[in-house]
Structure formats: structure tokens, C-alpha cells
Amino acid sequence: MRWSLRVAEPVPLDTGWLKAHPLPDHHDNVDKNGRGRVLVIGGCRRVPGGMLLTAEAAFRAGAGKVTIATIESAAIPVGVSFPCSAVVALPETAEGEIAPAGADLLLAELPLHDAIVFGPAMIDEDGVEALLAAILPSLPEEMFLLLDAFALRAATAHADAIAARGKRTVMTPHEGELAALLGADKEEVARNPLAALAKAADTYRSTVMVKGATSHLMAGETCLSYAGGGLGLAVSGSGDVLGGLIAGLGARGLPALPAAAWGIWLHGEAGRRMAETMGPIGYLARELLPIVPGLMRGV
Secondary structure: OOOOOOOOOEEEEEEEHHHOOOOOOOOOOOOOOOEEEEEEEEEOOOOOHHHHHHHHHHHOOOOOOOEEEEEEEHHHHHHHHHHOOOOEOOEEOOOOOOOOOHHHHHHHHHHHOOOEOOOOOOOOOHHHHHHHHHHHHHHOOOOOOOOOOOHHHHHHHHHHHHHHOOHHHEEEEEEHHHHHHHHHOHHHHOOOOOHHHHHHHHOOOEEEEEHHHHHHHHOOOOOEEEEOOOOHOOOOHHHHHHHHHHHHHHHOOOOHHHHHHHHHHHHHHHHHHHHHOOOOOOOOOHHHHHHHHHHHHHO
């Protein structure tokens, strides 16, 4: 076996674990900045609206402010569609992707936020890698960073930089993306996802999950497992929702592991409720979002 790290016995991610790691208790006099500020970076001409799911999820998780940084041609429609978010219009390539020249605008935004989601709805791996290379050196140490989708594939070129700040970093791959993080075959990861997850968490010194029918989350020697949510969560936009939930919780002040754990549980339990009320498949990712605040209140 390529990965020989000792794998901790997974602990069930349930309400007992969540109660032992509670959400931040914001006082009544906290303002929207005190509730946490999230910057969502992503989008392309082919998927211009995906960022709306991530942004709304961050709000539903309790963040006070969310900014969407996306391609210039989509910025105004996105802002009009979701008026509670600010927008940053980034230069775009002829193919409709965020251009590397947008890095300067992003660097100016970093100090204004507490958490970043980078990668959703982007499909140009080279462009994502260039932006990640520009952003990583300028991230404040305390900044919460979530890498998703194509940002995970770009992360392999920056393993040392990510590991150096991994305490506040969350990575959310499915098995194929986990394989890319490790330079392995997907079949190899599928045969032993926990060993692969342990290797990724060790390499990147980050909180890493692997999504699936049973999702696993690992940070250091802690491994959590969540079996729930159902088949309906395997739908376009579902991962964008999950990323926004985790980032919103991170912006509120939760450390990486509990933020990711709460995000996984909220995402999965929202899926379970949709399966009970609407049906096991056929609901949309955006329909998960109104369920989240009630779930947080119930724990």
C-alpha cells in the first residue's frame, strides 16, 4: 500500500459531537462585521450563477457580510440577483474565466474579510493555479481558507505553502479530487479512502474531507464520519452549498475542524429533511439553504 500512515478510528459526527464543539455565541450587540465576512472567488461564463449558492450558504450559516468576486460580465447580473452581497468585477479571459490579472483586485479585498472560498464554478486549471499562487503569500495567518473544485487540483503545486498555514485551511475534495491532491489514481483512493485522506491531511497540514455516501473528515489524528444526507445531495450545486456553509462558520470564528464538521452535518441533515418532505431525489441544491438556520438552532 502506498499510504502507510496510521488511520484513527472514525468518530461519528452526530449531535453529541456538535454539542461538545458549539457554534460561536454572538452577543445581541454584534454588528454584521462582527458576525464574519466571507469572500467568494470563482465563477465563469459557463457557470455564472454558481457563486450565488455559495454566497447564500455563507449567509445561512450566520456570516454577516459576503462579497462575490467573479468575472466582469457576470458581476452586475449576480449583484442584482443577490442584492445582499457586494460584488467585485474581475477581468476575464476570452474563454470567460477569471484572468490572472484579477489578482491585484483580489489582493486588495483580502484584508476586508475573515474567510475565503476559492475555486467554485471555475474550470480553467491553469488560471486557478496562477491566482492561487498570487493569493497564498498574502493571506493573513488568521484568515480562514477553503479550497474547493479546481482549486484543489491547483493546490498540488503549492503544497508547502498550504501546509505552512494549514491550521486555518479546509479542503473539500470528492474521491477524484482527493486523488489529484495526492497524484494518485481515483481507483487507488476508492480502495482505501481513509488512508488517502490521512495522507492528504498530513501532506497539506489542513483539515481535509472526502465526500461520499459516508463522508470522512480528518485533521491531525482526529477523524470524523458522517453517513447521511442521501442520494439527493448528489446534484449540481450541492458542493457549492457545502463550501459556503463551512466558510460562513469559519468567518464566525470556528476553527477549521469544527467549522467543516458543522458544515458537513448541516448540509447532510438538510438533505435528509428534503428527502423526507419532497422525495429522495429531485430537489435542488438551493432548496437546502432555508433549512440550515433551523438546524443550527436545534442543536
